[in-house]
Amino acid sequence: MSEVTGQATEALLEARGIKKYFGAITALDGVSFHVSPGEALGVVGDNGAGKSTLMKILSGLYKPSEGSLFYQGEQVRFDSPRDARRVGIEMVYQDFALAGNMAIYENIYLGREPGRKFAGLTIVDREKARQMAKDHLDQLKIHVKSIDQPVEELSGGQRQAVAIARATAFNAKVVIMDEPTAALAIKEVGKVLDLIKTLKEHGVAVIIISHRMDDIFYACDRVMALYQGTNFAEAPLDRTHRNEVIGWIMGTKGHTEALAHDKVH
Amino acid sequence: MIRNNPKLASFLEHYGIVIIVVVMMVLLYISRPDVFLSLANLTNIIKQNASLALLALGMFVVIVTAGIDLSVGSVMALAMMCLAVAAKAGVPWPIVILIGPLVGIACGLVNGFGLTILRLPHPFIMTLGTLNIARGLSSLITNGAPVSGLGPQVRYLGQANYDFGIFPPPTGLPASLFVVVVCAIGLWFFLNRTSLGRHIFAIGGNPHAARVSGINVDRVLVYVYAISGFFAGLAGLLLAGRTDSGFPLAGQNAELDAIAAVIIGGASFFGGRGTILGVLAGVLIMGLMRNGLNLNNISPFWQQILIGLVIILAVYIDVIRRRAAVRS
Numbered sequence: 001m002s003e004v005t006g007q008a009t010e011a012l013l014e015a016r017g018i019k020k021y022f023g024a025i026t027a028l029d030g031v032s033f034h035v036s037p038g039e040a041l042g043v044v045g046d047n048g049a050g051k052s053t054l055m056k057i058l059s060g061l062y063k064p065s066e067g068s069l070f071y072q073g074e075q076v077r078f079d080s081p082r083d084a085r086r087v088g089i090e091m092v093y094q095d096f097a098l099a100g101n102m103a104i105y106e107n108i109y110l111g112r113e114p115g116r117k118f119a120g121l122t123i124v125d126r127e128k129a130r131q132m133a134k135d136h137l138d139q140l141k142i143h144v145k146s147i148d149q150p151v152e153e154l155s156g157g158q159r160q161a162v163a164i165a166r167a168t169a170f171n172a173k174v175v176i177m178d179e180p181t182a183a184l185a186i187k188e189v190g191k192v193l194d195l196i197k198t199l200k201e202h203g204v205a206v207i208i209i210s211h212r213m214d215d216i217f218y219a220c221d222r223v224m225a226l227y228q229g230t231n232f233a234e235a236p237l238d239r240t241h242r243n244e245v246i247g248w249i250m251g252t253k254g255h256t257e258a259l260a261h262d263k264v265h
Numbered sequence: 266m267i268r269n270n271p272k273l274a275s276f277l278e279h280y281g282i283v284i285i286v287v288v289m290m291v292l293l294y295i296s297r298p299d300v301f302l303s304l305a306n307l308t309n310i311i312k313q314n315a316s317l318a319l320l321a322l323g324m325f326v327v328i329v330t331a332g333i334d335l336s337v338g339s340v341m342a343l344a345m346m347c348l349a350v351a352a353k354a355g356v357p358w359p360i361v362i363l364i365g366p367l368v369g370i371a372c373g374l375v376n377g378f379g380l381t382i383l384r385l386p387h388p389f390i391m392t393l394g395t396l397n398i399a400r401g402l403s404s405l406i407t408n409g410a411p412v413s414g415l416g417p418q419v420r421y422l423g424q425a426n427y428d429f430g431i432f433p434p435p436t437g438l439p440a441s442l443f444v445v446v447v448c449a450i451g452l453w454f455f456l457n458r459t460s461l462g463r464h465i466f467a468i469g470g471n472p473h474a475a476r477v478s479g480i481n482v483d484r485v486l487v488y489v490y491a492i493s494g495f496f497a498g499l500a501g502l503l504l505a506g507r508t509d510s511g512f513p514l515a516g517q518n519a520e521l522d523a524i525a526a527v528i529i530g531g532a533s534f535f536g537g538r539g540t541i542l543g544v545l546a547g548v549l550i551m552g553l554m555r556n557g558l559n560l561n562n563i564s565p566f567w568q569q570i571l572i573g574l575v576i577i578l579a580v581y582i583d584v585i586r587r588r589a590a591v592r593s
Contacts, residue, residue: 061477082479097477099470101537102463110467111478113460122460166478 010073012037012205013058013089013174018067020053027053029229030067035174040196040206042216042237045226046249051209054226055176058207059091060084082111088173094182096163100152104144105133107151108166136169137161140198157188164195168204175199176207181215193219213242227251278586282531282546289550293557300560304436308426312507314552315423315441316341316500316516318545320523321530322445322452323496325544328527329456329469330489331536332388336376337497338519339399342512344368344501346403348419349412349511358418362502369498370491372399377487388490396520404513413510423506441503445545448496453541465489469536525572526551529579550575 011034020028028050035041045051056062058069060078069076071087078084081091098107106113106129114132115124133147142161144154151159160180167175180196181189196219199206210216216223217237224234225248233248247253277284293301300306320337327334348364356364372395379391417424422444428437456462464485467475476482505511530547532539551572558568 059477080479081477085479091477093473093477095473097471097474099467099474099537101470102467106463106467107474110474111464111480113463115460121455123458124460124463126458 011035011070012072014070015054015058016068016070018054018057018064018069020050020057020062021065026229028057028064031226031229031231033224033231035205035207037173037205038200038203039222040200040208040220042220042223043207043209043226044211044216044223044245044249045232046251048228049226049249050229051226052178055091055178055207055209058084058174059089059176061091085170088171090167090172090175092160092163092167092175092177092180094178096159096183098151098159098163098166101150103148103150104154104162105130105147107162108133108136108169110166112170132169133165137165140165140168140195142195155188156184157191160184160188160192161195164192164199168199172204174205174207176209178209179211180208181210181212189215213245216245217242225249279540279542282543282550286546286549286553289553289557293553293560296557297560301557304432306556306560308436308439310552310556311442312423312439314548315439315445316504316507317519317522317526317552318445318548319448319496319500319503320516320519321526321544321548322448322541323493323500324520324523325527325530325532325539325541326452326456326465326489327388327493328524328532328534329465329536329539330486331469331472331534332380332486332489333392333524334373334376334490334493335389335392335520336372336395336399337493337500337523338516338521339396339403340369340372340494340497341501341504341516341519342514343372343399343403344498345505345515346406346412346511346513348502349415349505350406352415352419353412358416361415361419362422365502365505366495366498369494369496369501371494372497373491373494374487376494377490380490381483381486392490400513400517403515407513409513411510411512415505415509415511419502420506420509423503424509441507444499444503448499449541449545456541461485461488466537469533469538471537522551525576528576531579531583533583534580547579 014034016032018028018031019026031050031054033054043051053062057064060081060083063079069078076087099110102110109129109132113122113124114128115122130147137144137147142165144158151162154162160183180192184192193215196206196208208215208220220237222234222236223240223245225232225245227248228251232251233253320341323337324334344365347368348361351364352358352361376388376392376395379385380388385391422440425440426435426437427440428434456465464475464480467478467480468482468485472482504515526547527539527544528534528547529550530539530543530545532543554571554575555568558571
């Protein structure tokens with residue numbers, strides 16, 4: 001363990017012995033996990049290794065069959081994404097999970113619209129929402145033509161930026177990103193990775209699921225590999241290299257560089 | 266031309282449908298200048314289409330969520346029968362008036378809960394069920410017999426005309442017009458300015474996005490079907506007032522007219538898009554078309570054929586426009 005990510009720093013979010021069954025299928029078989037403030041953790045694994053299931057448990061979409069979650073040292077239980085959001089855990093989905101028919105600013109505050117209560121309804125304060133959205137996008141150095149543009153008019157990279165802006169609009173402490181660069185044009189990838197670094201500077205813990213070694217090695221501090229629903233290996237990035245990580249994904253340890261190379265090609 | 270001029274494109278997108286209505290009115294006027302713009306005819310068009318307008322407003326809310334409510338015609342008949350029977354039984358009129366919308370809301374709640382609790386695969390199925398159940402119930406109440414003679418207070422909203430001292434009676438602005446206008450404005454405010462209204466649009470745009478944004482999609486859907494039921498019940502009250510009766514077979518196929526009006530008005534069948542103005546224009550287009558064909562003594566069979574063609578044309582225009590405008 002390096003100084004930055006050592007156990008001495010209290011984990012912001014921690015999972016112990018998480019198991020998840022779907023009927024007869026065991027998606028996760030006792031996975032443990034932790035992430036600290038300002039740290040970027042890369043989670044890798046082959047398809048079906050359990051990455052997405054683990055992230056959906058962390059973000060409240062699934063409930064674990066066994067095991068427990070700790071947030072700032074206290075045990076927590078999330079019954080819905082709303083619960084996870086309330087403590088500051090946000091997820092950026094691979095498909096962005098944006099409503100294409102709605103304006104950028106509406107997507108950012110969807111489900112949390114500012115406004116005043118009247119007869120059981122919340123009347124949206126649209127000027128306030130617009131202003132908040134503008135300020136927040138400026139802070140993240142995201143530029144759009146107009147915050148009133150419907151999301152369906154945006155490019156993949158712009159949509160990803162809006163999704164990240166939504167995830168961080170309310171003081172998020174943990175942002176989970178599922179394949180943040182998979183749907184982007186190459187020239188947009190760099191912008192999103194820089195956005196991740198901006199989040200880290202703000203003290204946000206970022207968890208990145210990715211197949212792209214370039215992303216992991218550019219943006220992360222630590223990498224963790226899942227294999228068939230279990231913890232397989234984990235290391236700070238300065239103590240490993242991409243061929244070793246590729247070996248982990250395929251479920252092998254102690255690869256020489258040459259051997260891993262052979263397997264990939 | 267349209268593609269190179271975003272302002273014109275945006276204007277047409279929002280108000281093009283209104284232009285169609287105006288063009289239709291001009292054509293009708295040219296075809297029957299003596300009758301079409303007569304006060305009696307205009308009053309009639311409004312009265313005859315007020316119930317359809319309410320059904321379409323309710324249907325619009327459902328279609329925005331990418332759902333469908335096939336039960337509205339039957340629910341309208343059931344509400345109408347319930348309030349007619351209550352009026353005949355001597356129930357005080359303020360309660361009778363409430364019975365219509367309340368029966369509608371109750372049916373809407375059945376649809377909403379059925380859909381979300383039973384997890385039926387599509388609202389088509391749940392509302393197809395309640396279409397039949399509500400129709401059966403409305404016949405069962407009186408064994409299929411119509412009920413008439415409801416009393417002036419109960420009839421008021423569907424029957425009253427305001428001549429404002431300028432229109433020669435029996436013409437004038439019908440009370441049902443004001444009911445429709447108030448409902449349309451209220452619904453516009455609800456859908457565009459309240460968070461619940463925006464959540465309805467978000468569910469239509471991307472249900473997954475709505476769910477992960479912390480929106481309780483099931484609860485919103487229950488509200489949506491209750492709203493549709495409310496409008497169907499209110500439509501039943503207007504229809505009962507206009508006809509001074511309750512008849513169990515009222516509003517057969519009215520759900521299809523309501524769906525057609527919403528679609529002609531530019532709402533997307535796949536949810537998330539459409540405007541109140543478009544819905545009202547869609548209702549008017551159908552109403553004007555029927556009226557114009559009637560005035561020109563064209564067979565009602567042709568009316569059906571034309572409405573069918575207009576539905577296909579309206580959606581096709583929409584398809585072309587989206588293909589040009591939206592990145593996929």
